[in-house]
Each structure stands twice: as C-alpha cells, then as structure tokens.
Amino acid sequence: MSGDLPSRIADIDWARVGGNLRDNGWASLGRVLSDDECTALIKGYDAPDRYRSTVAMRRHGFGEGEYRYYAYPLPPLIADLRTQLYARVVPIARTWTARDYPADHAGYQKQCAARGQTRSTPLILKYGKGDHNRLHQDLYGDEVFPIQIAILLSQPGKDFDGGEFVMTEQSPRKQSRAMVAPLEKGFAIAFAVNERPVEGARGIYKVKMRHGVSEIRSGSRYCLGIIFHDAI
Numbered sequence: 001m002s003g004d005l006p007s008r009i010a011d012i013d014w015a016r017v018g019g020n021l022r023d024n025g026w027a028s029l030g031r032v033l034s035d036d037e038c039t040a041l042i043k044g045y046d047a048p049d050r051y052r053s054t055v056a057m058r059r060h061g062f063g064e065g066e067y068r069y070y071a072y073p074l075p076p077l078i079a080d081l082r083t084q085l086y087a088r089v090v091p092i093a094r095t096w097t098a099r100d101y102p103a104d105h106a107g108y109q110k111q112c113a114a115r116g117q118t119r120s121t122p123l124i125l126k127y128g129k130g131d132h133n134r135l136h137q138d139l140y141g142d143e144v145f146p147i148q149i150a151i152l153l154s155q156p157g158k159d160f161d162g163g164e165f166v167m168t169e170q171s172p173r174k175q176s177r178a179m180v181a182p183l184e185k186g187f188a189i190a191f192a193v194n195e196r197p198v199e200g201a202r203g204i205y206k207v208k209m210r211h212g213v214s215e216i217r218s219g220s221r222y223c224l225g226i227i228f229h230d231a232i
C-alpha cells in the first residue's frame, strides 16, 4: 500500500462512508494499515507496559479470548488513527445526533473528562481457535460517541479461519437483521456503537446495533478497536 496515514485517510470516500453508515449502520473503509504496521501492533501485544489493563473475556461473559486497553499516552500510530479518523467521522456523527461535537478529538476528550470519562478505550483483541466475541455495545459511561472503528490485523484464510465480524440491527416491531462485514488484514470498518437514526414516515426513530465476532475455527485473529469516547 502507498502513502502515509493522512493521505490514506484522505483518500477514503467519506461521502460514501456517510451514506453506508446512514443506510446500514456500518461502512467499509478499505485498507488503512500496511502489513508491517499490523504485524508490529500484533508483536506489541506482549509488551505489558503499553496497556492499562487486560480483560479475559470469559470472566465477564463477553465470549472467549482476551483484550488489552492501550495506556495513555497512546502509541503514536494509535493516537494518529484516533485523531485523524475522529475528524472524518465527526460530521457524520453530527447528522446522527444533532449535537455539535467538537471538531477535534482533543476537544471531545474534554467533554468526556467533564463526565468523569478519562481512561483510554482503544484496544487490541486477541482470539485463538474456539474463541469468539459475543454481540455487544462498547459503552463506557453516559458519554457515547455514536460511531467507532475496527481494523483487522490478521489475514482471513491464512492466519485464521472463521472469526467473522458480525452485526445485528434491531428495529421496533421487526425481527433482527444480521450483517457480516468482509475484512482483510489492514482493512477497517466504521460502525454504529449503540444505535442509528432512521427516517420513518412519522419522523425519526432509532434502531439498536450490536457487534461481535463469530467463532475462530483455526489460527489466531487480532483486531484493533478505536473507540472515541473515554471510559469511567
């Protein structure tokens, strides 16, 4: 892949992303990280001083597998991804909530801090054979930024099999809709954290979204999660 991170992010068709998010609650961003960047992040999984905590998913009923929250200050690549992606999704988030979110992530973090949310939320998840991530929403307090990003760090069909990124959407008076996002190593997806607005005949209503990962059948799968609100 070519170009530095700002040009890769600038090259994404953000109007299409906004349209896909509006219509389906998720959008592919295409390739955002190089193979080398993915591999370096995976290697960093075992460097404990990068992280503020490690979560064994089974203990909390979250599934099977493990994840780690990056500690502040974030590694430069993670910090750059978070601030640059925030600047692109914030106009979309404003149309979802009619809230005038700050234009830059530092400004938004101040609003999180004012509600007691100061702990970092970017995370790296690690799954082995038989692991999975139950359908959930990444809520870490009352302050919720409505869109988040995940970047797959491993290659399906080579590093692992199974382990698909799945989402459900629950609309009032309807059965749930299931969606599967195709991802490859270094590819990213933007998706709704908890709900998205839908324009109905009688005004706007909300549909509930959840995301998770189906069982990994073989190999190991790593994923980077970029959540824009901080945690209590």
Ligand SMILES: O=C(O)CCC(=O)C(=O)O
Pocket: 125, 133, 138, 149, 150, 165, 211, 212, 213, 222, 223, 224, 225, 226
């Ligand atoms: O491992 C995945 O693909 C999903 C990770 C996840 O739940 C997240 O990024 O919030």
Ligand SMILES: [Fe+2]
Pocket: 136, 137, 138, 211, 225
């Ligand atoms: Fe998640």
